Amino acid sequence: MEKDYRIIQNEALSHEMEEPRFIIINPDTGEILDNNNGWGYRSEINARRAYEYKLSESDDFNESLEVSEGEIEKAKDFYREHRDLYQALINVSPFPPDMYTTLNDDGTESISIHDMDGKTRESFSLVLVKRLLVEYGYDKEVSAEAIYQAYNKYE
16 A cells, blocks of 8 residues: 555545545546445545544454453444444345445335446445444444454344
8 A cells, every 4th residue: 555645526426326435546647546345435534534444454463352241242233323324234235236225214224226337335344344443433432343244243
């Protein structure tokens, strides 16, 4: 991963998502270093957090870390209380890649179809959970390992 980077607003993604979306580029070559799997980041801060996190962590994650049952229960309660995180976790589940689930205020779910040409959906992993926690700003509040194990157990 390159340490010299710049965050820019991507007009194509911003137009498609109907809100500003940001990507990470190499300032010298213009090469896209991180575009959040084709989705872009919702803010410059989220883009910076996620990319800095990726720079600081090695790819060698241990997905079998021991987490107590109490921590798993707390993690389940945490992601269910934080709808933005819960919705993100739901949308990396094994649905067809063009389907997107939204949690409604009344507890129901709505499914919409999005143009996924050129985009990929990541498989559910500890690495993905860690990245989501950083992107949503919850990385200091709850353990990624606990969320990962709770989601695998209950969902």
